[in-house]
Amino acid sequence: MGAAPVIESFAHWSSTGECWRDRPVLLLERATLMRRLLTGSLKSAGARQIITAENEQEARAIIETDLPGMVITDWKAEVENPREALSLVKAVRSSENPAYRDVPIVLTSQRTSRSEVERARDAGISEFLRKPLATGDFLNRVQHAATPRPFVRETRFAGPDRRRKPRTANDPLFKRQRDVEDGLVDALQAARNACYALAVEIARDGCEHARRVSVSLKQYLTAVSEFGPRENEIVEMHRAALVQLDEAHEADTPVRLAVVKGLEDVVQMRLAKL
Template identity: 45%
Template structure:
């Protein structure tokens, strides 16, 4: 699937894809058309433009999120490649966190496109689905250190740490992540989680539920921001009230 709103670039990219061996390419110039086409026939890869001045209806990150959150859809885990002019690191990381698989920076050399498509085919990444993220596994680098793989859930199962310690480490990481966004509401969510997890003395399914509520709130805030929904603060206020009650202060 090739989604490109500019007719000149669309024809150029179509030629590059055919030169790379893609003989059956679905083409669209609008997001709604692309969605309809991939719903009828799942492509092996989706390649889309990522223009800075796109209208809300043509926001490619919104399209990516729609695809990634389409539970049960056969196209949900399809690799998605965005083509764009050079972007700052924060924009790239945000797109990755929405579920983009790869990026291509214009101008594109034919060999670059061919190598990227080959990599997607030969080295597919696992699809991750959670309250905050749906998309290809964002971890790319192979571990160089010997010993057990240090992932919080795996560490708990292996007896390398306790559920409480793992939860606190995750809360610190999430608080740091929200600070980097610069979004004051996201920052409030991160601080709320950190306050909660440092107050409780044990990590049971009850505490795990509160942690998951924070992650779900962050995902909701992000979706609302992308949709231009201004009523984001009640989401955070409601979360803080629930947490206060759980901590015995409400």
């Protein structure tokens, strides 16, 4: 739950009547043979210009100057830290430049566990494709990625709308503002559901400081009896704290601990006033 997300057009170039084939396609693939294979597939699909990159720094420069209509990038196979492996995706999605932040991004990877697919989705990719690639599947995913979808900007997420199917009464966890508007759940329960989903996500990363943020939010939402602007303010504070922790992931423990402790102190003061 929380403030309604900012919805923008996706992708930026689609509003001009262009399609992904009309713009340069950026291909970041470190394996030479795979790079040749994907280049050939893109050409056969009608891509007019394909720009290849061999590393992330090169790819970022190309994105900023050439404004591609599609980005196809591999998961850094040699990088164990998923934050670093998806740093290109996050850099694009967090950019303030509307000319390329909503570009469709297709991620190819040999890592296909559920947690890794979810990490990639939450980083803001448009499509995920498992290696080794079949040409037909690859081009289908490229086309799916190019299909205009709403671009969502929230406190902890920027990327194409992850919701592809309408919500129904059979869905197990209603947590969106739209679910409240549709009468599927009340605002407080939606916030509690979102807190539960957040706890699952944090458990996946195993960060103790982030876990304390989740515990703090659960404690607050369990104690309140209604959900309004005041309660939403606390929710947004927890989201902002998680963003701070993510941005300060390389900082010393005292820096990260200060973020969590400050949040916990605010929550305790609010709870004391209930």
